Amino acid sequence: MPETTDVSGSTTLPDTxxxxxVTPSGSPATDFSVALLAEFVSLGVRDIVLSPGSRSQALALxxxxxxxxxxxxxxxxxxxxxxxxxxxxxxxxxxxxxLVVCTSGTAVANLHPAVLEAHHSVVPMILLTADxxxxxxxxxxxxxxxxxxxxxxxxxxxxxxAAPDGTVGESDIAIALARLAYTTAQGTQTNNxxxxxxxxxxxxxxxxxxxxxxxxxxxxLPGRPDAASAAxxxxxxxxxxxxxxxxxxGAGPAAEExxxxxxxxxxxxxxxxxxxxxxxVVAYRELLGDADFGGQVQRVIxxxxxxxxxxxxxxxxxxxxxTIVVAxxxxxxxxxxxxxxxxxxxxxxxxxxxxxxGTHEARAWAGRWVMASRSILAEDTELDAPAFNTHGLSKAExxxxxxxxxxAMLADAVWRASWPHDRLVLGASRLIRELDSRVTGxxxxxxxxxxxxxxxxxxxxxxGIALASQAxxxxxxxxxxxxxxxxxxxxxxxxxxxxxxxxxxxxxQVIVGNDGGGTIFDGLExxxxxxxSAIDRVLFTPQQVDLEALATAYGWxxxxxxxxxxxxxxxxxxxxxxxxxxxxxAR
Ligand SMILES: Cc1ncc(C[n+]2csc(CCOP(=O)(O)OP(=O)(O)O)c2C)c(N)n1
Ligand SMILES: [Mg+2]
Numbered sequence: 017m018p019e020t021t022d023v024s025g026s027t028t029l030p031d032t033x034x035x036x037x038v039t040p041s042g043s044p045a046t047d048f049s050v051a052l053l054a055e056f057v058s059l060g061v062r063d064i065v066l067s068p069g070s071r072s073q074a075l076a077l078x079x080x081x082x083x084x085x086x087x088x089x090x091x092x093x094x095x096x097x098x099x100x101x102x103x104x105x106x107x108x109x110x111x112x113x114x115l116v117v118c119t120s121g122t123a124v125a126n127l128h129p130a131v132l133e134a135h136h137s138v139v140p141m142i143l144l145t146a147d148x149x150x151x152x153x154x155x156x157x158x159x160x161x162x163x164x165x166x167x168x169x170x171x172x173x174x175x176x177x178a179a180p181d182g183t184v185g186e187s188d189i190a191i192a193l194a195r196l197a198y199t200t201a202q203g204t205q206t207n208n209x210x211x212x213x214x215x216x217x218x219x220x221x222x223x224x225x226x227x228x229x230x231x232x233x234x235x236x237l238p239g240r241p242d243a244a245s246a247a248x249x250x251x252x253x254x255x256x257x258x259x260x261x262x263x264x265x266g267a268g269p270a271a272e273e274x275x276x277x278x279x280x281x282x283x284x285x286x287x288x289x290x291x292x293x294x295x296x297v298v299a300y301r302e303l304l305g306d307a308d309f310g311g312q313v314q315r316v317i318x319x320x321x322x323x324x325x326x327x328x329x330x331x332x333x334x335x336x337x338x339t340i341v342v343a344x345x346x347x348x349x350x351x352x353x354x355x356x357x358x359x360x361x362x363x364x365x366x367x368x369x370x371x372x373x374g375t376h377e378a379r380a381w382a383g384r385w386v387m388a389s390r391s392i393l394a395e396d397t398e399l400d401a402p403a404f405n406t407h408g409l410s411k412a413e414x415x416x417x418x419x420x421x422x423x424a425m426l427a428d429a430v431w432r433a434s435w436p437h438d439r440l441v442l443g444a445s446r447l448i449r450e451l452d453s454r455v456t457g458x459x460x461x462x463x464x465x466x467x468x469x470x471x472x473x474x475x476x477x478x479x480g481i482a483l484a485s486q487a488x489x490x491x492x493x494x495x496x497x498x499x500x501x502x503x504x505x506x507x508x509x510x511x512x513x514x515x516x517x518x519x520x521x522x523x524x525q526v527i528v529g530n531d532g533g534g535t536i537f538d539g540l541e542x543x544x545x546x547x548x549s550a551i552d553r554v555l556f557t558p559q560q561v562d563l564e565a566l567a568t569a570y571g572w573x574x575x576x577x578x579x580x581x582x583x584x585x586x587x588x589x590x591x592x593x594x595x596x597x598x599x600x601x602a603r
Contacts, residue, residue, distance in 0.1 A: 069119020105480020
């Protein structure tokens with residue numbers, strides 16, 4: 017529930033703000049907004065995403081001044097739903113919360129999907145929602161609803177802030193609020209990063225002209241606080257039981273390191289950030305269902321949030337398996353059937369466990385998994401053949417080149433085209449599972465919104481990741497961001513293709529596997545019992561949108577790759593601007 021905290025006077029205030037007003041503005045709303053944004057900049061915030069509206073104009077106009085001075089990167093999006101997901105993507109890539117500004121009413125509600133995803137995936141986000149002042153609430157004023165508490169438990173903090181009226185000390189309140197919002201979003205005290213809401217009432221005059229000048233270089237603060245705090249010694253893992261390490265979404269490299277040091281098989285989902293290393297087991301679905309492999313497991317160490325298979329929760333549910341779940345941050349733990357024995361912020365193999373890892377028996381345990389996985393994958397060699405050159409092709413090779421693209425081919429080709437300096441974003445649905453079931457170890461930064469696995473906001477999230485990765489004098493990446501999505505997922509967020517004139521158009525290639533609807537539902541049990549026409553109408557939801565026209569309407573480059581050879585060239589061509597690559601797939 018939203019809580020009210022006394023923000024006045026509880027914090028030491030800074031000596032300097034990064035800006036000074038050239039002339040007094042004459043609008044308390046503007047003065048408060050300037051003080052608030054200046055403090056966020058001092059704290060390290062770099063990005064502000066806003067959607068247009070009257071009640072939020074003081075914040076919006078102040079933001080343009082901060083942009084002019086190079087203190088904030090301003091992203092304007094007309095749809096708040098996309099704005100929220102853009103902020104999510106920016107934070108995922110940068111580790112810093114982005115500000116999201118919107119007007120009152122349904123505008124606020126449109127932030128809810130991104131807020132939920134940020135909440136469940138523990139990503140910081142700072143919402144500045146403009147509202148009517150107290151005297152205009154509850155009397156059917158236009159565009160007025162109950163905004164405090166609208167996000168319920170999905171926000172770490174909700175402050176309903178009274179409209180500034182020019183009283184002395186209001187800028188100190190703004191500064192204290194910014195600090196509270198920033199540290200709460202970052203989870204500095206709680207180890208629970210996530211979204212926060214400052215619900216800011218404004219009354220007339222809603223803004224005044226403001227001119228700012230920079231007075232000091234903004235301080236640069238570190239990003240997200242480090243995972244395990246020093247106060248939390250890692251939970252020791254002794255040798256003994258036959259162990260596997262599982263890495264779900266957001267696991268990060270710690271899972272791979274543990275598996276390697278302790279000599280345990282590593283089951284790393286494709287968006288785990290741990291899909292590499294000598295102990296990686298790709299064909300884990302098959303092996304977990306096999307008595308000689310899955311049947312032998314006695315202990316499982318889970319990092320992150322596994323969501324892509326049924327086999328992992330089934331393993332945790334087994335009576336003869338002990339599960340330890342590791343999460344450096346967040347308050348809700350992965351706990352299928354409430355069967356997890358131990359939760360830890362960090363774990364470490366004991367010296368003895370590391371020593372045992374070198375023994376013949378221990379090597380045999382991991383080795384068996386890795387070898388079996390390889391031989392299962394080898395059955396697919398025909399599809400996994402490396403990119404060919406066009407010279408000296410045999411007849412068979414030539415035919416393969418002209419063959420229509422399959423999902424497996426698409427998954428392999430996108431993975432092959434991606435490198436550590438690139439970013440790969442995967443939409444929900446079939447294609448992420450296709451990659452998860454087949455691509456081999458490679459240190460590629462991969463992201464997927466698996467907090468709630470929604471098909472919403474995927475274009476915006478990828479745009480945020482692309483923008484943050486290539487921003488600033490020291491870009492986090494010089495590569496290309498690729499997003500692989502299904503057609504329904506693309507169309508769900510089509511509005512996010514709109515990038516305002518003059519704003520950065522990042523190196524983003526959206527690759528859409530177009531099978532004319534949501535084919536993931538074809539694999540459900542219901543597809544074998546319900547009438548095909550009913551399934552089509554309410555689950556598959558057929559679409560025949562002209563994607564080239566869609567891309568062109570939004571000013572995106574468009575390409576189509578129906579065969580393997582055109583796909584290979586489209587994926588290896590340099591991407592200078594936002595591009596939509598359509599890949600037709602059979603249903
Ligand atoms: C916001 C939201 N609405 C609905 C769903 C349910 N859902 C999951 S996958 C899917 C269809 C996705 O179709 P597409 O993107 O074309 O992928 P395909 O399965 O065809 O590869 C839907 C509607 C969801 N995950 N999120
Ligand atoms: Mg589809």
